[in-house]
Amino acid sequence: MSFWSKVCLFLIIWLRGRLLCIWFGLVTCTIIIYLRNNVGYTTEKSVLNEHSPTEISILKSNDSFKKTLQIYQTSKKCNDAMLAADPLRSTIYMIGRSSVFLGDYIDFNVILYNGYDKPKNTGGDHLRARLYNDLLGAYTPATIFDHNNGTYTVTVQALWIGRAQLEVEVLYTKETIITAIRLRRTWDFSNILAIFSYKNYTDKTTCGPDNETVKGYSKESKLCNFSYWNNSQQWFCGRPKYPLSCNHWRAITRNWENFTRGMNTCEQQLNKRDRRTHIQSNITVEILPNAIDSANRTTFEETSISCSNYNITKLWFKEKPTGYYYKNKWILLHCKGLRSFNKECFRNKTLLFWGDSTLYQWFVYLKNKFLAVSEATCTHGQGWHDYQRCNFNKYNMTLSFLGHNIPVCGFKRKNLYNFFKSISFEKVIESESENNDGLLLVLHLYAHLQQYSFKHFAAHILEIKTSLKRIFKTKTNIKVYIKLPHAYRRLEEPIWKIRRNDFIGFIFTHIMRNIFKGILDRITVLDHMDSTIAKRNLDIHPSEEIVREMVLQLMSYTCTDD
Template identity: 40%
Template sequence: MNQLDLQAKRSKKRLICIPPGLLLVLTICLILHMGYIRAPAPPLRLPVIYANANIDDVQRQLNELLREYKPFQRCKDSLLAADPRRSKIELKGDHVVNLTETVRLSVILYDGYGRPKTTGGDHLRARLYNNSVDASVPGQVLDHRNGTYTVTIEALWTGWAAVEVEVLFPREIIAAGLRIRTAWNFSDLRANFRNKNSSGASLCNPDFQVLERLYGKSAVCNFSYWNKTLPWFCGKPHVRHLSCKHWVSISRSWHNFTEGISKCEKELSERAYNTIPKKVLIKILPTRSAKSQVTVEQPHITCMDYNTTQLWYKSKPTGYFYKGNWILRHCKGLSGIDGKCLGDKTIYFWGDSTLLQWHNYLLSKLTFSCKIVQNDKHTWRRTTTCFCSKYNITLNWMPHNIPVSPFQVKNPIPFFSNTFGDTVSNVKKGSDVILIVNLYAHIQMYPLKYFAVHIVEIRKMIETIFEKVYNVRVFIKLPHTFREIRHKKWKIVQPSYIGIIYTDIMRNVFKGLYQKVIVLDNKDATIAIGVSRLHPAPKVVKAMINQLLSYICNEQK
C-alpha cells in the first residue's frame, strides 16, 4: 500500500474535526440568522460531519434545534417579495439635527402587490451621504421581523445630507443562496491529470466518503497533507500511465449551480433596482459650543495605543468618509500612506484576490522602490515576494488553499504545501512579522460548514505561529458588503449576506485570541459608499489599507 493510500485511510477517520462545543456554537450562530424562514416543517438535513466519538450526541442536539426551520423553500411568486419601489421611509424626528446627534428612520417594506410585508429577514443597507464634500457614513439596520426596520445613522459632518436605503437582497434570494450552498457540495471541482500523451479528470471533495462511493476505497487521491486548511480528496484517474502524482490543475464549472432555482428566484436575482426611491434630506448644524466645526471631533487616542480587543465587540460603524478620506471613530488613524514606518518588517498577505488588492495598492503607493525577487506567474494565484532595500521591508503575497478559481501550475502539490503557517513559523529569528489573513470570495459558494473547518484550521496555524515567533502581529480581514452580478450563470451566487454569517463564525472561532489577533471590519467603508462590486474601487482599498497601517504605524510628523 503506497503512502497516498495510507493517508487516505487515516483521513477517513479524521476527516473534519470540529470540537463538539465549537460546532454547537457555530450552528446556533447560523440558526440566529436563519430565523426569518421559520415555519413548521421537517428538520433541516445537515451535511455529515465527521468528528470525535461525541459527535452523535451533538448531532442529535443540532437536529432538535433545527426541527422548526424549513429547508429554504423555493419562492413561487416574485411579487410577494419586498419591492423597493413600493416601500417607504419615514423620518422619526426633525429634518434638522446637530452634529453628533443620531438620525432615526423607519423603513416599511411592501411587496409587489402594494401590501405591507409582515415578515422580516430582508437584507437592507443604509447610508447618509453628501457628494459635494465626498462624505458618507454607514447606517445600522434593526430588523423587527414584521416587515418594518429601524435605521440609525450618526450625523458626523455639517451641511445637507441625504439618507439612502437599499433592499440589497430580499429574503427569498438569501434563502435560495443558503439552499444552493447546502446542495452544491463541491460538485463543480475536478482534478485534471496529465502525463505525456495521457490525460484524465476526476471529481474532488473534502468528504472522503463521497468519493469512496463513486470510485471505491482504493481509488481516491488524498491531497489533504498539502491542502492544509481543508481535507481534500480527488478520484484517481482511470487512465493508463496516470496516478495521483500526475495532478496538474483544477477546473471548475458553474453549469448547474443555479439549475434548481425557481422562476421567482431567477426574476428576483435579475432585478435591476434595489434602492427605495424616497431620499430623506437632513440638515446638520454645528454644536453651539463649536460653531465653526465641520466634522465630529476625532478621537485623541492613536490606533497604536487603542485596545484592539474591543474591535471584536464593536457594534457601531468603525468610521466615515469626509473629503474622500476614511476617518476612524474609535481611534486616530493615519491620514495617508507613506510606508517608511514598515521599515525592518516582513509582511505576509494570505488570502483571495480582494486581499491581493491590498498588497498591490500598498506597493503602488510606497514612496520608494521595491524589487520583485520571486514571482510565480499564475494570474492572481501566484506567490510573490518584493524587497524594499531602502527600508529593509519584505512584502509577501500568498494565495489561499483549495477551493480556488481555475488554475494550472506545473506542480500544484508543492505550490499548495507552502502555507502561511509553515512559512511564518520558520521566519528568521528576531524578525518583526505582520500577517494579514483573509478567506471569503472562493469558499463562500460552498456549504457553510466547510468555511468553519477552514477557520478552525487557520486558528490552529495562528496559535502555532504565536508559539514559535516572538514578534508577530496577526490581522484578520472580515468580509465586506457588495452586490455583484458578473455572469448570467452567477445570478444568485453572490449575496453578501453570507459574509455576515461568516463574520459571526470567525468571531466565535477566535474567542480566546481576541487580545492577540486584530480584526479588521471593512464592511462599513463599503456600506458607506454603496459598493456593488466584489473588488472595491481604489478609494475604498485606500481606506482599508489606512485602517490596517493605523495599528502598525504612528502618524509621521
C-alpha cells in the same frame, strides 16, 4: 488496525529471523506509509471527524450562529414572488426635523409592502442604507433595526456639516436569502474538477472536501488525498485512470452551471429583480454646526485614542458603524487612524499576506508605494496564485504574498502537486528570523468559499486557528490581522443575488468570531464592510481609492502617527 498497518505487521513477521530482512521490511513499511500519507490514496473519514467534540459543536451549530440564521434555515421555499418585499411600493419617512446638528443621530422608519401593495407583517429582509454627499466625498453607513413585522428603523449619525441625502435599499429579500443559504447547504462541489495529464494521457475527476461525496461521483474506493498540501482544508479528488497517478495533477477547473438547479419559479422571478433595490425617496438632511463646539469643526470626531493603542478585542463586537468617508478618506470613529501613508510604519518589519486576489491588491499597492522610494529585490510569480516576495533595502522591510489554498478559481501549473506544498503561511512564518522589530501576518478567506456550505468555511477557520496557536508559542513578536469580508455586487453575473450574495460575508464574520474565541485578543480585525457599503462598492475588486483606505486602516493598527 488499518489495512496498511496489517500489511506492515505481516511483512515484519514473515521476514523475522534475519536482521537484514527485518531492516528491509521496516524500510518497505516506511515507504508504504509515506506513499499513503503523501501521494494520495486514502479511505479516511470526512473532515468533521478530525476535530475535537468541542470544535465539532462550533462547526455544526453554536447558539449565536443558530439565532442569526434561524429565520432563514427554518423557512420554506417561496411560492408567490408577489408576496415578497417590493422596494418600488415600500415607503420611508423621517422621524423629527429635516435639519439636525453635527453629531446628532437621525432616525427613519421604513415600511415594506409586497407586490400586492399590502404591508408586510414579517421581518428578515436585508436592507442597506447610507447618508451621502458626492460633492463632499462624504458617505456613512446606517444601522438598521428589524422589528420583525415588516417595519425597520434606520439610524444614522450626522458626521459632516452640509447636506446629506438618504439612500435605502432592499438589497436581498428574505426569500432570496433563504434560497442562497439552502443552495449552499446542499451544494456538493460536483463542478470542481481536477485535471491529470502525462504525455498523451489526460483524465478529469471530481473533487471536494468530503471524501464520501467524492467517492460517490468517482465510483472509486481509493482517492487522491491532497489534504496534506492544502494545509487548512481536507481535499480529495477521484483517482485518475492508469497510467496516470495523483502525481500528474496539473489543473483545477470549475463552473457553476448546476448551482441554481434547485430554484423554483418564484425564486427565479425574484432574482430577476437584480437592479430593482432602491426604495424611492427624496429625503435630504441639512446638518448644521454644533453651537457649543468652539473648534468650529466641519466633521465629527469622537475619540483621540490612537488605533495602535486600542483594545483590539472590541473590534470583534462592534455596535455601530466603524467610520465614514469625508473628502473620500475613511475616518475611523472608535480610534484615531492614520490619514496619510507613513513609509516608516513597516521599517524593520516582515509583512506576509495570505489570501485571494482582493488581498493581493493590498500587496500590489504597498509594493508599488515602496518601489517608488526604495530599491528592492523581488521574486515574481504568475499573479496572486504564486508566492511573491520583495525585500526593500532602504527600510529593511520584507513584503510577501501567498495565495490561499483550495478551493480557488480554476488555474493550472506544470506541477500542482508541488505548488500546493508551498502555500502554508505557517511554514513561511516559521522560517522568518526574529532579528527584526516584528512579523505581521494578514489573512483573508472569502470570495472563493462564498458559494460553499458554511461547515467547510468553518473547517478552514478551525485549521487556521490551530496554526495560529502554534505560531503564537514560537513567534512572540508576531501581529496577526484578519481582513473581514467586504461588500460588493457582481451585477454582470447572472443570478448574482444567489451566487455572489455578499450577505454571506456577515455569516462568515459570525463564524470567525465564534471559532476564534480564546485568541480574539491576539487578532486585529480589519473590518471593511462599513466602508464598502458607505461607498456602495460594486466590484469584487475595489478601486485603488478604496484599497488605499483599507491599507491605511492596517497601518493605523500597526503604527503611531509621528
